[in-house]
Amino acid sequence: MSSTTIQAIFDDDDVLLSAVKDLKAANYHIEEVFTPFPVHGLEKAAGLENTRIAIMSFIYGVIGLSFSVWMMNYMMIQDWPQNIGGKPSFSFAENMPAFVPIMFELTVFFAAHLMVITFYMRSKLWPFKEAENPDVRTTDDHFMVEVSTSNDVKALEDLLNKVGAKEIKTKA
Amino acid sequence: MSHYEAPIREPLINGDKSYHDISVDVAAPVEGRANKLWWIAFSIALIAFLSGIGAIIYTIGMGIGVWGLNNRINWAWDITNFVWWVGIGHAGTLISAVLLLFRQKWRMGINRSAEAMTIFAVFQAGLFPIIHMGRVWNAYYVLPLPNALGNLWVNFNSPLLWDVFAISTYLSVSLVFWYTGLLPDFAMLRDRAVKPFQKKIYSLLSFGWSGRLKDWQRFEEVSLVLAGLATPLVLSVHTIVSMDFATSVIPGWHSTIFPPYFVAGAIFSGFAMVQTLLIIMRKVSNLEAYITRVHIENMNKVILLTGGIVSVAYITEFFVGWYSGSSYEDYTYLSVGAATGPYWWAFWALITCNFIIPQSLWFKKLRTNYMWSFFISIVINIGMWFERFDIIVIDLSRGHLPSSWTMFSPTYVDVAIFIGTIGFFFVLFLLYARTFPVIAQAELKSILKSSGEKYKKLRGDNHE
Incomplete structure (x- = not known):
């Protein structure tokens, strides 16, 4: 039929x-x-x-946060610990307060950009895409x-x- | 569906506008030809921009010794300009994100241009720290890359590095927020275009937007989430900028109220710049029906509020500095020493422009007056430049050691770079005004029936 x-x-x-x-x-x-x-x-x-894109954004944000924690721990605590301005990098916990701004920025960076990329992919929006209305x-x-x-x-x-x-x- | 809105609320779209009229009015500046005034403004901006490029090339070639910096005052116009431009940028995000979260419908007439202003202002801001590095070809050292220095990483404890992350996140997130909102409007221009070249360009720019139901659902969700992310982001950016100063031990900089005070100052100066641009644009681009007296008045109210916060911060700084009785604070930028010292003119420029003159906005007659609003916006732009100049130069000129007290005088290179960024900003904005849909027309159409003058009148006649 x-x-x-x-x-x-x-x-x-x-x-x-x-x-x-x-x-x-x-x-x-x-x-x-x-x-x-x-x-x-x-x-x-x-x-x-309902769209699930906000849930994806949350997951991307968690990925961004984890990435920033891993990155700063690796670079400043494990790979090359330095005593800068009397603020030694013995452990992650001691140094963590100074890492908060970048944790926040990378959380937002990942959550925003990956969500927008997901939106563009799912709704098929990209340069040279022909309009379908x-x-x-x-x-x-x-x-x-x-x-x-x-x-x-x-x-x-x-x-x-x-x-x-x-x-x-x-x-x- | 009910489109009811309290009749006491003034309309946000004036005149007898239909959906189609909105498309026509928004497309008009893009489809029409530039007039003489536009070309004159563009030429002036371009000349300023080129002189700035010349000065930047000269600086890179000769080193930053060509600036007026000296042994004691090692940050001056460059960082002043950096903070000034970043601050201006904040209004765009505030309008598009914070006002979206608060469901303020008046944002829809102005958010597109305010966000464009944000992006163009952050471009200017980003230039200054990079050229201040001196050896700009090493600028990538600020990124956490494994490098030839033997895995020497960047210092994540430093506010200057936080700034790198904050500004780049802010710029890139603002850019995608702006662009995503532009897609339906580019699609409108694409579907109206008659010239094949225009059609091609706007097809490319619109990413094939078709306006499907599911696309709109995702679009609205993405806008909401981006607004939720951008709101704390915009607060974090100027907080971190203020920490560049607050975490140091320079008298006048070492202050715990800097973060909220800087954020309020940023919004204050940003709204002033939005006023400057939009009061001209609404006339030149014939958008008086969409950028109305209500918009101007609302922005003036935000200016009055944030100006009030900034003024309270000035008073607090001044009082606490005096009350401490410590000679350490005798010459900070808000002190008797500054008000009567060799930089008295900068001190009083700050107080007059940011504190005294904006108080006139308490009067409804003045804050609904276009000429006065425009005048105030220029005054605030100047005043906020002086605020950063005072914080940086006055504080550095009077350090712990009186033997090293000194004055700063800019060279023509300093001046040319500053003027160059203003030129660059206007080059971008003028091009934007001719090629982009300067009003978020899709969003605006969704409030036409609730907030349009025509529909409000219809409801009034029916005694609904």
């Missing part, structure tokens, strides 16, 4: 939001929504799961919903018209 994808264009975010709710209520599968700005509540209405107006003031159905295309189109879609076409 082949399924058809319908692209519906909306010109208002509130209409879009209620339309997505209606479509979900009618048990249609929403393939994708393209919007020019973040529409609050839309990801919940479309049934999107089907209609250029979706970065300006229009909103596009892609809905798929495997049986009654007409019923879907009627519903879309009823909930306020401005344009409807079948995805090639």
Whole structure:
């Protein structure tokens, strides 16, 4: 059974939001929504799961912290201990307070950069990547919903018209 | 979805704007042609920049003996400029990160330009410690690399090294925060572009942003987490800069209130620079509907608050220095010795510019006046430069040994490098203003219905 994808264009975010709710209520599968700005509540209405990127950021931060502890311990305590300005480097614990700023900086460095790299990879954003929004107006003031159905295309189109879609076409 | 916002809150977007109007207005400076004024400003900035480059090359060729530094005053204009530029940078992060955490919607009209200012200012700041090294080709010694000196590592106990880590983390994190926010706006410009060359450039810059639902969800989460990371980061940066001074035993520098006082001072000077830039930009780029009187007034309120913190710090330093009765503190930069000594003019420049004149912002008439706000912002920029000059030069000029007391006079090389960085800063900012979306239009569209004048009026008419 082949399924058809319908692209519906909306010109208002509130209409879009209620339309997505209606479509979900009618048990249609929403393939994708393209919007020019973040529409609050839309990801919940479309049934999107929460993103786990913040958890990843925490893990990256822990990696950064561990790395900075290892690095400073190796360089200043183990490999080449020195007495600088009367502050000898006998043990990590004694020297640790002076290491706090760099521990913090590297935690932030790892958490921020690796999270952003993860975001770019997961959302497929990088230089020379071709844009994939089907209609250029979706970065300006229009909103596009892609809905798929495997049986009654007409019923879907009627519903879309009823909930306020401005344009409807079948995805090639 | 309810877009209700208390009618007593003034609109943040003036005029009868629709989503499409926002795109058009933000794209206008990019799509239009530069006018004569832009070219004049750009030429002046470029000449200043080139003279700075000349002075830097001369310094590297001859050594830092060409500066006015002497035996006693071994840090002067260079470190003054370094701290001044880093401080200016702080406002951008404060606006985009701290105000995001506090859900302040007015940040959206100004965050893009403020962050651009941050990045360009930190570029200038980074130049000074590097050229002050003298042998700049050895600058990589500050990195913890196994090197030819036989695994001699950097000193992690030193605030100067903390600075290396703090500034580079700050610059790079600000840069990705700024760039990630730019993606949807570059995509908007890309989809509007008619000229093939523009289309190509903005396609490249937008990283193929398509505005999918999942992308937006991640985008918002990433922005929030980055704001959460950048907030303590920005506080740490100027804290560490202040420790360059506070951990030493120079009279006037050895002070425990330096970290919070420096952070407040940084925000104070940074907001002043944002005012300077945006009051001009809103006119030149026709953005009066988006950078309104409300934005200017809110920034003035932040200036008044941070200026107050700085003033309290001055009074505390002055009082405690006097009250200690120790001759050690008789000539620190905030003391009777400084106010009446040979550097009296620098002392009083600081007090006048940072303490006295900003008090006028208590009056609503003055803090909502564009001309006065612009004037104040220039005064504060000058005053905050003097603050760092006073801390560094006045304190160093009066050390423990009266026999080595001395004065500092800059050479033309010092002056040219400083002017050069101002030129470089404006070259970058002017180019930015012509090629980048200077307002975070995607974010702004999400508040149009709650904070736009048109929608507020509609709700008012319906007696909602």
